[in-house]
Amino acid sequence: MSEPSFSLSPDLLALLHAPVSGERPTPAEFFAQPEVSALYTLARDPAHSAAALQALAGLLPELPPYPASLLALMSGSLVESGADPTLLFPCCLTLMQRWQERLAPYCAREVEEEEAQDDPQAAQAWADTQARVEALDGAEADAIDELFEAVELLVLPMMTMVLRDEGNHQRFLANPALQEHIASLHDNDSLPFEQLYFLWLAACVSYENELVVVLPATGTGLVVRAHGVNNNFHTFTLLQQLMAEHQQPLGITLTATHDGNGADRAAFAWLQATAYAQGKLVNEMAWSWGEAPLRHNARRLGRCVLIALDKKDACRRNWSGFDSACHEAQNPHLVFQRYLTPEEVAAFLD
Template identity: 25%
Template sequence: MMFDRISFHRPGRKPVRSALAAGFARLEAAVAAEDSAAFEAACRDLQQAIGRATPAELGQAGPRLAAMLAGVPPWPRAYLAVMTGACVENGADPVACSGPILAGVREALEGALRFADAWQRAGGGEELPEPEDDADPDAATELLLGGTDPDAPEAREVRRVVTAWWTLHLWEMASVAVLSHAAVRRAAAGSGVLADLLGLADRYAGVQRELKCLTYAAATLDEEPLLVLDRPSGTGYLMRMSGVVDNFQLHTLLAHVLISGRHLAGEGPERAAVEACRAADVPPERRPHTTGSFNLLAPDGSWIWNEGTPSDIPVVDGVRTLVLDPPPYRRSWPAGRFIPGIPGDLVMVRVLTAGESAAALAGTVPSQR
C-alpha cells in the first residue's frame, strides 16, 4: 500500500483569516495553563482553521506550529506535529518545519524501543500492544509502573516511553511530510540525522514492524549516479536518479529510458505509467499497470528486489551499479510512487563505449538464483 498523504477536510465556504490567529491564541493559552481539556478543544479549532486557511496563511502556520512543538507535552506534541506536516503538504516551508519534527520522530523511536524492552522485562508477554488497534495505553502504563510511586522520576519515564510507543505512527506521518522534500533530505543526510533515523527504524523493525514510509522516505536518493549494465546486449549506461523511492518505480523508469528511448529492444511502459512514477497526481485506483522488462541484479549476481529501494543497489568504485538480465517470469504492478509527495525522475547522462561496457561487465557474475 502506498503512503497516504496527510489531509484536512476543506469546507466550501470562504476562509476566515482571523480564525487561524484565534486558534493559535487559544492553543498557546491552553499550553501555558497546562489545561488538557482546553488544549484538546483548541486543537480541534485550529485544525478546522487550518482546513479553511489560504496557502499564504498555511505558509506562516507551519513554522509557527513547528516552533511550538518543543514546549508541548509529549502526547499532544505528536498531534501538533501531524498538523505541522499537513501545513507543509499544503505549502509551508518544509526546511523551516523539519528540525522539530525530525527531532520528535527520533525521540519517539528511542522511547518506543525503551518501551519494548520495559514491556518484556515487566512480563507483558510476547505480543506487544498495537497502538492503532485500540490497545489501552493506561493498562500498559500500569503494568510498567508495577507499584512505582506515580510522582517518582521513574514513573515519568514510564509515561514518556508509553507515549512514544502510542504516538510513533503519528510522528512517522509528520516526518514523511517533511522528508518528501529534497532540501530536507539533503540537510538531514549531511547532519547525520537520516543515518540515525534509519538505524533506529531498523532496530524498531526487529521488535515490532517495519516503518516502511519513514524508512523509504529517509532512504530516498537525490542526484545519485547510477551505472546500468545490460548483460544480454553488452551495453552500459550512466544515469542519474532523484526522488526514486522504491525499485518498482525505478524498474518502470529504467524501461522507459532504455526501451522507449530505443537503446534496448522490447516494449516500453505506457506514458501514463511513466508520468505516474514522475510527478503525476494519480489516485491509487487509477494507477496504470505496467509489466517488468528486466531482472535487476547486483554485480555479485544477487537479486535487487522490486520491493526494495534504490539504496539497496551496491556502490562499486564510487557509483551504484545495477545489472540487467531478462526477466525470469512475467510480473506486473500498478505504476506510481510509493510516497506521492516525492516526485521522481531518472535521466540518461551518457551511453558507455563498447570498451567501457565490456570492462564493467567483466567484473560482474550471473544471477545466483
C-alpha cells in the same frame, strides 16, 4: 524586504502548556480552539508562514508530545500549501527519534509457542516487553499512550517534509538511530502502529543523480537520474519502460513487460556491478535484489550500477505491487541523461 515579525500569543502558549485533565482532545477539537485557529489563520498567510514555522521549531521541543504532534500536523498542512519544508524538519526529526527511543522498550513482535523453540531469544524479548507494559502504573501508562499517539500523528507531517525535499530525505537517512527504530517499531504487536509503516516506506525510497545501466551483450548502456523510486523492482519497471524508448541506440529489442496493473516481468537478469570483473561475468548470482532499496546496490567509479544481463538461461523474476507511491509528493520517475560510451561500458565492467 524582511518578513513581518511573528510571535506566539501568550494565550496560545498558556493553552499548549496547560496540563490535560481527562481525555486528550481530538485533532478536530484541538484545531477548533480559538487560540489555535488564530495561529493557523495567520500562519497560512505566505507573508507569515516561514516565521510561524521557525517559531514552532523553537516551541515544539518544550511541549508535551501530544500538542507538539498536533502543531506539527498543522505545520505539515502549511508545507503542503507551499511553505518551506526544511524549516521545521530538523525539529520533527529530533522529536520522532526521542519519542521512539522512549517507546522502544515497550515494543516487540509476538512469538507464538511453536516459534519459541526456534527463536528463544525473540520469545524472551516478547515476554520481557509484556512484563514492562504490565508493570506500568496509571500515570506511566498514560504517558506511553500519549507518546504512541504523538508518533502516529507526527508521521504525516514527516512524510510531507521528507518527500518534498531531497535534502530532508538525506538528513532522514543520515540518522541511524532513528532508522533502526523505524525498522523495528513499525511492525510490532505490543504497540501496533498503523501510520509508522509509511515512514518506513519513505526510508526505502532512493534518489540517484547518476544511475548507470550497462548492457554487456551489446556493449551499450545509459545513465539516468532516479527520483523517488521505492526499490529495485520499481526501478526495473521504470527502466524497462525507458529502455524500450531507446532500443535502437542500445541495440536491443524490448517488448512490453508491464501489464498496466502493477505486474511486471524481468526483460533481463538484473545484476549488481560485482557480477563482472575485468570485463567478464564472474558471479551470475550477484543479483540486484528486487525488494532492496536502489541505493543498496554496489557502486563502481562512485556511481550506483545495474547490469542488464541478456542471457537466455539466466534467472529472471516476476513482480507486482511495488510501483505505488507512498505519498503524493514522492513523484517517482526516471530521467534519461545520456548513453554510455564504449570506453565507459568497459570501465564499469572492469
